[in-house]
Amino acid sequence: MTRRPTDNKSDDLLERLRVTFRAEAGEHLQSMSSGLLSLEQASSGESQSLIEAIFRSAHSLKGAAQAVNLEPIGLVCQPLESILAALKAGRLELKPSLLNLLHESLDTIGRLLSDMALLEQRRPLAAAAARRLDDALKGASTNGAKPDDSAMEAPAEMSYVVPNVTPGTVRVAIAKLDTVMRHAEELLVPRLAASQRLLELNEAVSMLASWKKQRARLQPALRVIEHSLQASSRGVAGEGSDHGILNGAASRKQELLKLLEYLDSEQVQLKVMEDHLARLSRSTAHDQRVLTGMGDSLLRDCKEMQLLPFSSQLEGFPRLVRGLAREQGKAVELMMQGGDIEIDRRILDAMKDPLIHLLRNGIDHGIGTPAVRAAKGKPPHGTITVAISQKDSGKVEVVVADDGSGIDVPAVKAAAGKLGAMAPQDGAGMDEQEAMALVFKSGLSTSPIITDVSGRGLGLAIVREKVEKLGGSIAIESHRDAGTVFRIVLPLMLANFHGLIVRERGQLFVIPTIHIERVMRLANNAIRTVENRETIPVNAQAVSLVGLGDVLEMPPSRAGEQPKPSTLVVVIEMAHMKMAFRVDEILGEHEVLVKPLGRQLVRVRNVAGASVLGTGQVVPVLNVSDLLKSATRHMSTSRAASGKLSGDNSEAVEKRAILVVEDSITSRSLLKGILETAGYRVSTAVDGVDGFTTLKTGKFDLVVSDVEMPRMDGFDLTAKLRADKQLSDLPVVLVTALGSREHRERGIDVGANAYIVKSHFDQSNLLDAVKRLV
Incomplete structure (x- = not known):
C-alpha cells in the first residue's frame, strides 16, 4: 500500500x-x-x-x-x-x-x-x-x-x-492511569494538612477555654477591688484634703473602674469568640472527614482500576518454558491455574522477573533430561505448575512447583560453607528447612558451571528481595527426587505507605514500617559487646546494634549532653537480614506519601525519597536496603579501625593473578583490560599450549580461556589442567562463541567452572563469575 x-x-x-x-x-x-x-x-x-x-x-x-x-x-x-x-x-x-x-x-x-x-x-x-x-x-x-x-x-x-x-x-494508556493514581495518592498531603489544621484549631479552642476559666476565677477578686475603690473614692471626697491630690487619685480610680467595666463587657466578646471557634472547629472536622472519605474512595477506585487478571502476566510463560526446555534438550509441560484472579498491575509488573527466575530455576536445576527422568522411573516430560489462589485478608498465594529432582541439601550446605554464608560446624546442627533457606543467599549456587542461564547464585536472592519489597513472603518445600515447591504470598493491592517517624541528632527521618520488626526501649546494661560490636537480645538472638546517626554519617551530638539511662531501638529486618538502630526519639507511625527527589538527585545513598508532613516539614524517607548495607559496612570499618588501633598491622591483600588464554589479539586485549580495570593482575597466552606452559612456570588464581584455538583448544586445556596434580583445583572460565547445549555439556564434562557465550557477553557476567571463583 x-x-x-x-x-x-x-x-x-x-x-x-x-x-x-x-x-x-x-x-x-x-x-x-x-x-x-x-x-x-x-x-x-x-x-x-x-x-x-x-x-x-x-x-x-x-x-x-x-x-x-x-x-x-x-x-x-x-x-x-x-x-x-x-x-x-x-x-x-x-x-x-x-x-x-x-x-x-x-x-x-x-x-x-x-x-x-x-x-x-x-x-x-x-x-x-x-x-x-x-x-x-x-x-x-x-x-x-x-x-x-x-x-x-x-x-x-x-x-x-x-x-x-x-x-x-x-x-486507557498506562501512563495516564498512573498519573490519575499519583494524583489520588497526593490527596494524602492536603488530608494530612487538614488534620494538622484541625489539631491546631482544637488547641486554640482549648487555650481559650482555659483562659476563660482562669478569668472566671479572678472575677470575684475584681468585684472586691471595684467595691473597695468606690468606697475609698467616697471617703477621700468627704475629708476635704488637697484638691490636686484628690483629683489625681480620683482620676486613677476612674481609670481602674473603667478597666473593670471593660473586662465585664469583654466577657460577652469572649463568649462570642468561643462560640465562633467551636463552630469553625466543627465545620473543619466535617470537611476533614469528607476530604478523607472522598480521598480514600477515589484512591480505592483508582487501585481497582489497576487490577488485572494474573493471566495477563502468564500468557508469555508457555513460550518461554518451551524455548528454555528445547535449548537444554528437555521436555517440559507448563500447567497454569487461577489466572482469572485479579491483582494490582504494579505488583504484576514487579513479579514478572521473579516468576521467570523460578521457571528458569525449575527447568535448569529441577527438571532432568528425558533419559535421566526415565532412569528414575518418571515420565520423560517434566511438569511445572503455576497456581494462583485467593487467600484471606486481601492476599493471594502463588505456587510454583516442579516434579524434578528436588534440592540437594548437602550440596547447598557445602556451597554455603564455600561462600562463607555459614561456619562448617553450623551445618551439622542445621535442620533441612533451615538448610533449604540458604538457597536465597546471594551468590550461592549448586550449579557445577556458570552459564548465561544459571550458576551465579543471584536468581533466588533477587526473587526473595523483590517479594519482600512488595510486602510479601516466600517459603520453600522440597523432597529429594520428588520436586520443589515455592509458595509466595502477596498483597492483592499495594497498601498506602506507612512510616515510623524518628528523630536522630535533631533531624527527622521516616522508616518504612513494613520492614520494622519491633520498636523497644532497653536499659543500657542490656547492651553487650561481642567481637568489638554492640549487640542486643531479640527473641534470644544477638542482633547487632548501631547508631542511626553514625550509619548516616551525621555530625556527632553536642558535647556536654547528659547520658540517658535507656536506649530507644528500632529493629529492622529485610531479606532475612536483621539489624537494630539506636535513635534519640520515636514520634509515632503515620501514613505518608513518598515523593522522588527529582532528576538532580536520582540516586542518594540511604534515601528512598522525601515526604511532607502535615506541618509542612519535608522529611527524608530512608531506603532500608541501603541502610542495612551501610550499617554492615560501618561495622566492618569500625572493627578494622579497632584492629589497627590494637596493633593489627597486617599486609595489604595481594592482587589476584589471572591468566587470559586467547588467540585473538582483539579479544585478548579486551579481556585483559576488563580484568585489570577490576583490580586483577593479568598475564596472557596465545593458545592452549602457551597457556599450560605459563601455568606450570607461574602462580595464578584463575584461568580465562577461549575454546577455539590452534595447537590446543580450551576444552583440551581444561581437561589437561584437571589431570595435573598441581593445577587440578585451578578455576577455569571458558569464554567462547560456541553456545550450543552440546558444547556447554562438554565444558561441564572437562571440568570448567564457568561457561560464558560471547554472543551474550557482558563484562558484568565475566566479573561476577571471576569474583565468585577466586
Missing part, C-alpha cells in the same frame, strides 16, 4: 494511529503465540478451530499494518497468512519444523514492533523471514497446489482500524 502525500495534521493522525496499532498488534501476537502453543498439544478435532483463530489474528494484523503504512510488518504477515490458510484448507501438514518456523516469524514481528522508528532499517530482517515462510510453503505442500489466495485478500483500502475493545470498556 503506497503512502499518499499528507499534510502535518495527517502525519500527526498517522502517528496516533500507530500508537493504537502497536497495542492492538501486541494483542494479536499474544493470541497467535498462545494459539501455536495450544496447537502443539491439541487433538485433531481442536486443531481446526485453533488454526482458524490464528489465521484471523494474522489477517487482522496484516490489514492493520497496511493501514498505518508499516510495510515490513505486512511483508512478514502475507506469507504467514498464506501458510495458515494452507493449513486451514488441509494443503499443508502441521510438523514440528513448521511450528518452529511460525514461532520464529512471530519473534521477528515482535522485534519489528519493538522500535517502529527503525522499521525501515529492519526491512532486510522482514524480507528474510518472509523468504523462509515462502520456502516452507513451497516445500511442505502436500499436493503441490498453490494456496488459494481468494479467501485471504485484505480490503482494498483502509483508513482506520478499530482496536479490539471489550464492550463497556475503554482503552
